[in-house]
Amino acid sequence: MWDWGTQPFNTVITTFVFSVYIVDDAFGDTNSTTTALAVSTALAGLFVALLAPVLGQNSDRSGRTVSHLRVQTWVLAGLSAALFVVRPEPAFLWVGLGILAVGSVVSEIAGVNYNSTIDQVATERTVGRVSGFGWGMGYLGGIIVLLLIYFAFIQPDVGLFGVTSADGLDIRVSMLVCGLWTLLFTVPAFLVLHDRPRERAPRVGVVQSYRLVWRSIVGLRRVSPSTVAFLLASALFRDGLAGVFAFGAVLAKGTFGLSAGDVIIFGAAANIVAGLATMAFGLLDDRLGPKRVILVSLGALVAIGIGIFVLHDGGAAVFWPLGLLMTVFVGPAQAASRSFLARLVPEGKGGELFGLYATTGRVVSFLSPAAFALFIALGAAVTGEENTQYWGILGIVLILAAGFAAMLGVREHREHRVA
Structure with a gap:
């Protein structure tokens, strides 16, 4: 239910609705607004990289992981609702991107604490299916909230409470719905998850926290080099x-000509496909091991991404089938990555190790936005076209291919059998 409750930030705000809204012509020309989105995304990633391991470690030391998660979830709900103030004017571009970036940081830090609670609801032999089921529930929750805001506010000329598209009110009111959704539907998770009684470690300062994190990294490299390689x-x-998530919907509108409403319908269909596929691949995770799931998923995504680039002139007729096919493999790779690490976490170290997991991801989180923006510029230089947004696809494909190559050398920690 935490996945279900917090999914509006990922599905509605980051991917299919607000990210499309904020790069609309009302905020500036397509290339400049898309580049601004990439820059703000990269800056948010930098802050996550700096904060995640220290905050995760402090949650472990205090024994208040769930308490921290609860507060972070409430803050995320508030930031989602705060996007209501972003009107479709150039002056509000960086206001919207700023709130979006802060929300991304809070979402990631909350995710560190959330992931570290997985041992409360799964065993080592069932963690793959539990991780996949949770991730799948998030996708399915995304469907419901997408359809709710689409039919209640965005699709009708006059929606509920007299809401129209004038002054972007349909999108802005949808942000209020997202905040309320997160606040309400995460309640069941906090009725089940609890802080575990443990002796509280002494509080340490920021500098000492980073020293302890570095000591953990050195120790981890010595006792488990395969874990470091996986990170x-x-x-x-x-x-x-x-x-893929950050720029998929942006490409759908700017390159393939889908309307804002079409993007939402695509998002609903994509979440159905992704949710069911992620749950199914979770069962394969426990049978075959997460490494195979990850490699198959990444290989497929690289091939499909190249196909979308080559066939981009086909418009919506190309984006719909290939875009939906891509969603089959994104969720399984993410869920299998979480289950891979969850099997390695020593007792009482979940926050710290998942903090390192978030940090290693965010240390290079500038790569996808930077590669996306770089290839847009490269496409403009090569083709001379005014809109070369579709070249950004190659930047994403490049990063996925690099991850695939690096994952080939990672050793799994054990043989996998069905419980």
């Missing part, structure tokens, strides 16, 4: 997966 490999491919 580095996953940093690459998870950044590529994040790029």
